[in-house]
C-alpha cells in the first residue's frame with residue numbers, strides 16, 4: 001500500500017556510521033529501511049532537543065554528535081537484547097508503514113458508535129490521533145451511517161455541525177428547533193446540514209434500498225471529540241435522562257415515578273432495542289410527508305434546506321467522468337460549515353487528474369466502486385541537499401480505493417484518482433476550510449502550464465517552447481482521461 005523512498009534520507013545517517021550503503025540517487029524503495037529511518041529521525045529530534053534548538057547540529061556539534069553516537073549505541077544494545085524474530089519485525093514495519101502514509105484510512109480505522117440489526121453509524125478515528133500533519137483539520141470527523149429499508153432512527157443530537165451527503169437510497173430527515181419542526185425528503189445526491197445540538201430524526205423510506213449517508217462533522221465542544229446524545233429509544237442505559245436522579249426528573253416533568261418510567265427503561269418486550277427501529281408502512285407514510293410541521297411564525301427564520309448536487313450543470317463532464325461541485329454560492333448553508341463539496345463519478349477504466357486544490361484540504365470518501373490514487377507529498381520526503389543546492393522532493397503516496405476508503409488530500413498536493421473496478425468509481429470530496437475552493441488541473445485542457453509564456457516555459461524546462469508546448473497541449477480532455485491500463489500503458 002505504501003511506498004517510501006529512503007535514498008536521500010539515508011545520506012545523513014551514513015555520517016553516523018549506520019549507513020546501509022545506499023547513497024542517494026538510486027531510486028530504492030524499501031520498507032524495512034523505513035524502520036531505521038524513523039528511528040534515526042527520532043534520535044535526531046531528541047538530540048536537537050537536548051542540544052537546545054533545531055540548529056544544534058551546526059551550532060553545537062560538540063553536543064549533537066556525541067548525543068547521536070550514544071543513542072546509536074543504546075539502540076544497538078536494545079536491539080540485540082530484543083527478540084527480533086519475524087512477527088515482531090513485521091508488526092513494527094506495518095506500524096511504520098502506517099505512519100509513513102497517514103493519508104489513507106480503511107475500514108479498521110472506523111469505530112462503530114451505534115450498531116444494531118437494522119443499521120450502524122461508524123466514525124473514523126480522530127485525524128490528529130493518526131498524524132500531527134492533520135492539526136489544521138483537528139476539529140473535523142468523518143462518519144458513515146447505514147440504515148435498512150423502512151427503518152426509523154430515533155431522535156438524537158451531536159456536539160458537532162454536520163454536513164451530510166446522501167450516497168445511496170432515499171429517506172426523510174426531520175429537524176427540531178425550538179417550536180419549529182421541518183421535514184425534508186432526501187435522496188441520493190442530496191446535501192444537507194444538521195447544525196450542532198439540533199435534534200434530528202431520520203427515516204429510510206425505501207422498501208428495498210439501504211440508506212447510506214456520508215458525513216463530515218465539525219466538533220464544537222472538545223476539538224475532534226464527537227459525542228452523541230440520545231433519549232435512548234426505550235432502553236434506560238442509553239438515555240441521557242437516565243443520568244439524572246428520578247426525583248429530579250419527577251420534579252422537572254411534574255409527574256410520578258411510574259410515568260418517568262415511560263420515558264426511560266420501560267420498553268415493551270417485543271420492541272427491539274437500540275436507535276434503529278423497523279417502522280410500519282403507515283408510520284413511514286405519515287412521517288415522510290414533507291414540511292407538515294408547524295411553521296416558524298415570523299417568517300425570517302432561515303430554512304435548513306437540502307440541495308441536490310444534480311441541480312446545477314456538472315463542472316466537468318466527458319466520456320471519462322463527471323464532476324459535480326457545490327459551493328456556498330450554490331448552497332448558502334455551506335458557508336456556516338465552511339466546506340466545499342465535490343462528487344466525482346469516474347468512468348470504469350478512466351481517471352481524474354492530476355489536479356490540486358488551492359485552499360481546501362479535501363477529504364475523499366468512496367461510497368461505490370474500486371480504484372487507486374496517487375499523491376505527491378513534500379511532507380514525507382526530505383529536502384534534496386546534494387551538490388550545495390537545496391531543492392524540495394516529493395514522495396509518492398498511493399493506495400487502493402474501495403468502498404469506505406477515506407483519503408486526506410491536503411491543500412496544494414497534486415493527486416490522481418483512478419477507477420480500476422468493474423463499475424464506475426464514485427468519490428465524495430468534502431473540501432474543508434474553504435466554502436469556495438478552486439482546483440487546478442496539472443494535465444489536459446486548461447492545465448496550469450497552458451497559460452505560460454514561451455520564455456517562461458523555456459526557462460523552466462530548458463527546451464524549446466514549441467517542443468514543450470506539444471507535450472502540454474497534446475491532451476485536450478479536461479480533468480478526466482483514459483487510465484493507463486485502457487490507453488495501453490501500465491502504472492510504474
Ligand SMILES: [Cu+2]
Pocket residue numbers: 376377378379380410413
Ligand atoms: Cu504532504
